[in-house]
Amino acid sequence: MKRVILLVMLSVMWLFDFSEAQAETVSEKAETKIVKQQLAIKKGQVFSIVAPDTKAGGEDAISEYYQRAFPLAESLGLQRHMSLKVGSTFVGNYHPSGFIFFSWPDQSSENKLTNHAEWSEIKALRPLGWDELKIYSSMAKTDIDITFDSSKFYTLAVAWFNPDKPTDYLTYLDGIEETVESIGGRFILKVHHPRFEAHASPLINPGQITLVEWDSPEGLKTLQQSDAFKQFSPYLTSGVTAFELHNIVPVG
Secondary structure (H helix, E strand, C coil), X not given: CHHHHHHHHHHHHHHHHHHHHHHHHHHHHHHCCCCEEEEEECCCCEEEEEEEEECCCCHHXXXXXXXXXXXXXXXXXXXXXXXXXXXXXXXXXXXXXXXEEEEECCHHHHHHHHCCCCHHHHHCCHHHHEEEEEEEEEECCCCEEEEEECCCEEEEEEEEECCCCCCHHHHHHHHHHHHHHHCCEEEEEEEECCEEECCCCCCCCCCEEEEEXXXXXXXXXXXXXXXXXXXXXXXXXXXXXXXXXXXXXECC
16 A cells, blocks of 8 residues: 555656656756667577666676676577667666677577576676666567667666556557557557566566557657547556656667
8 A cells, every 4th residue: 555655756856856857857968969879689589687676895806797697698699789878767776787688599509598507606796786677588479670860769667567456557548558659659668567676676577568669758758748648647557566667778
């Protein structure tokens, strides 16, 4: 109950905080060149979205982790695709620096890493380098081909479903999708029930990760002011036990 009340409060704060975040985003884009990044993952590949929150003083542990983990993982098929910077966190108390996309050729390739004799020792470096390192993984059901364009505006939402009302969040998304599209938004990726890995958070898999591309930052604010949002937002607060909403930005 307390968590639901907190989410309602955060949703209200999101509306008031957005104008400032929007102004900063527009200002940044006016001063920087357009960046485009391609995310291409084939059906059947296992992909991961990594959201790091670096620990103060954790640089040495991170350096050692990178030096040991990546050569091993890459030898087994890991591919790093791209990273997106977090511009603002509108809802939620987790503030990662960005979201990084990786992929494996298949599940057996990833399993070779987790079963490797050195992996448990390497993985033990994570709490020394990061306050938290959230990793969401899933097998691609279809080909994923997304071009991220810094002239656009992107939001990434992570929703942990309320087990007492497991379909409410999907009702919320279905209810706003037509309005999102009418104001220049597109649902470009929905990851259902990703596997969740972390060292400082409860290991409860989220119900869905949702990526939306907007033609401009105004689209998100317009959505909040729409009749559809007012009608269906109660399903957002009743349908989740935890929720994060981030603005993400392609980086060169």
